[in-house]
Amino acid sequence: SQQGEEDPQALSIQEGENATMNCSYKTSINNLQWYRQNSGRGLVHLILIRSNEREKHSGRLRVTLDTSKKSSSLLITASRAADTASYFCATAPSYSGAGSYQLTFGKGTKLSVIP
Amino acid sequence: KAGVTQTPRYLIKTRGQQVTLSCSPISGHRSVSWYQQTPGQGLQFLFEYFSETQRNKGNFPGRFSGRQFSNSRSEMNVSTLELGDSALYLCASSLGQGVGDTQYFGPGTRLTVL
Numbered sequence: 001s002q003q004g005e006e007d008p009q010a011l012s013i014q015e016g017e018n019a020t021m022n023c024s025y026k027t028s029i030n031n032l033q034w035y036r037q038n039s040g041r042g043l044v045h046l047i048l049i050r051s052n053e054r055e056k057h058s059g060r061l062r063v064t065l066d067t068s069k070k071s072s073s074l075l076i077t078a079s080r081a082a083d084t085a086s087y088f089c090a091t092a093p094s095y096s097g098a099g100s101y102q103l104t105f106g107k108g109t110k111l112s113v114i115p
Numbered sequence: 116k117a118g119v120t121q122t123p124r125y126l127i128k129t130r131g132q133q134v135t136l137s138c139s140p141i142s143g144h145r146s147v148s149w150y151q152q153t154p155g156q157g158l159q160f161l162f163e164y165f166s167e168t169q170r171n172k173g174n175f176p177g178r179f180s181g182r183q184f185s186n187s188r189s190e191m192n193v194s195t196l197e198l199g200d201s202a203l204y205l206c207a208s209s210l211g212q213g214v215g216d217t218q219y220f221g222p223g224t225r226l227t228v229l
Binding site: 029033035042045090091093094106 | 148157160163171203205207214215217218219220221222223
């Protein structure tokens, strides 16, 4: 079953605008990660934020985490056509044991950046 | 370091056949996970192997199986293929020693079942 749910499912913006995607999850987490997938290809890791962190930056990416609301957001600033892709959040559970090594992925947000 | 490689990249099979997919992880990574991705269901976890042992398994029927070799390379096998098995199969490798380690994905194998 899906732990993370991204919102919106699809987003279309003009080049240069900012894109914001949200992720909600249900159970306690150790960390939350964002991945990007270009059409029909493998996923690429973007950023990891731990449960004790509230915000993290990487280049044009900004991720926030609100554990009280069980939600995270990914902001891409000054978007480019090359940012067109699907974006997934993935959660790592807070418990230990065999299943704790596993990430659970949401269904993704499909971002289209129009030149 | 070389990335995760998957072979073959594309496969076309007919119902009832079986198929074996291969994944070579990043050097030094001991964990390999397999996922099935379809437009309707998204990314579904199949199983994870660490040091040749299946450590975690998703909710897939027994027709889906896998193994890992001593060099960490992994294979997954699907027997008695069904039309619904058409999907992009992704493998991902990680160090596998920490909770929620970053996963590094291969380009995937696109399986079409006719």
